[in-house]
Amino acid sequence: MIVALCSTGFDDQAELDSRFGRCSHFLFFDTDQRTFKTVSNSAKDASGGAGAQAVQILVNFGTGVLIAPDVGPQAMDALQAMNISVFRQGSITLPDKAIKAWENHRLEEQQKASVAGMHRA
């Protein structure tokens, strides 16, 4: 199972990003290998539809679970359609803490978008 996280930097020590579609990097955690892989988010500078483009990146990496800040309604629709479960990172700032919390079922699952569009720079 691949778990995706939104990161502010290049490695698994960097803090989690407070944005989904326009986060700096995506961190992919392989639950079988217990390893991290980082890719820079090419959707970051999209003029529009960054969330949808980010979902495509997640799909390309075979993501099954996304741990993220609040996700906008369009991206949420796409994530649900692509069978990617979304969990809220809440106040957790480091990737390994977020993974641990998810593995211990301590993260809240996001069912649908909380607001009508994020549109954050």
Add this chain to the structure above:
Amino acid sequence: MKAAILSGKGGTGKTTVSTHLAALFPDALYVDMDVEEPNGDLFLNPEWNDRIPVSVIYPEIDNDKCTHCRNCAAFCRFNALIAGKALTISMKEICHGCGGCALVCPSDAIRYRERIIGYVSRGITRFGSPIISGKMDVGEFSGVPLIDRIRTMDRTEALQIIDSPPGTSCTTVAAVEGCDLAVIVTEPTPFALSDMKRTVEMLRTMKLPFAVVINKAGMGDRGVYDYCRDESIDILGEIPFSLELAGAYATGVMLDSVSPQLQKEYRKIMDGMKRKAGMPGVAV
């Protein structure tokens, strides 16, 4: 003569000037192309006769035919298609309706459906003059299809006042296209001058003759006047900055309280516009 009334900065008085011209010259067709927030009807109080829905297309994927080759997702520059290993989906709110995804699909798996993004209304103002107004639905991202729809409508009036969107965005360019003349409504402030310079650049690129009307004259500074002098841009008229006018605007009775001096100024503006478009002027 199709005359686009625009501004650069928002709130300088496009609708004030447009509706005054429409009220004082009832032969003119008033067209509200500021489809994101049309407000000319608040002053012209029309009776609407017609309300035409405007639609755009979006793709629907037949996942029985789709081979998930990703051609469509790779082609779409707006990322409106997401291709997985076993499922490909489209995001209708992101799609710009170009129709390209069906062209690159090798499996004939894409069909288009329509969705309404707003309405164009036609009516008669309380001054007996014709009005067309476009209004985009809340949540939509582009008013250009509405403006394009208005531009294809039968408009035979010799004089047309096009109340345009602010700024220099796609909607503004779409509203100005096909006009004979543009009038930049500005105010004597550094902010308005800064945005007006972009509008001047846009109009010069589009090779459209234009002139300036200064609203709220008497406030601010001389920057706009100096710029117009240096760039040889005609100032067709000036509307004074007045509390009385602002109050009439705020209560929606602006067009009923036009003083003889102000009427004369608007006639002068119309005279300048017609001459600029190579037509005979009007009596001031």
